[in-house]
Amino acid sequence: MTLLGTPQDLAAHLRPEGATVAVIGFHRDPSRAAHYVPEYLHRRGFRVIPVNPALAEAGEEFFGSPAAAQLADITVPVDIVVIFRRSDxxxxxxxxxxxxxxxxxxxxxxxxxxxxxxxxxLTAAGVDVVQDRCIMVDHRSLT
Incomplete structure (x- = not known):
């Protein structure tokens, strides 16, 4: 479900142009979607910041950014937050x-x-939301 109006609205959000993406639930295993989707975004020009407490505690870095334990640890403005967590x-x-x-x-x-x-x-707070869609698939089809 998308709470954005049109494909053009969605496409506007998916232009990198210096955009920073925080990825909650990032995974170190390249065969997992929580790794290869952010890697795809990184290759397309997005700055990707992994958010995973275990990886942050271990001092791990991915795509040139150290893993953050939580969003509050990120010191730069975040344009997009991608969530890889169970719905509940x-x-x-x-x-x-x-x-x-x-x-x-x-x-x-x-x-x-x-x-x-x-x-x-989030919508009430002025944040656009997309649910139950793959950002990589939509990025490929819209850009």
């Missing part, structure tokens, strides 16, 4: 998402991930 865990990140200053312009819940209540709260 998304709400746990709502306060962190709303605390980002400035707020992201888009929160993207990957394919299979939906949380209508969290999406409604």
């Amino acid at each position: 865990k998304v709400y746990l990140h709502l306060d962190d998402l709303l605390a980002l200053n400035p707020r992201p312009r888009l929160v993207w819940m990957q394919q299979g991930i939906r949380d209508p209540q969290t999406a409604a709260a």
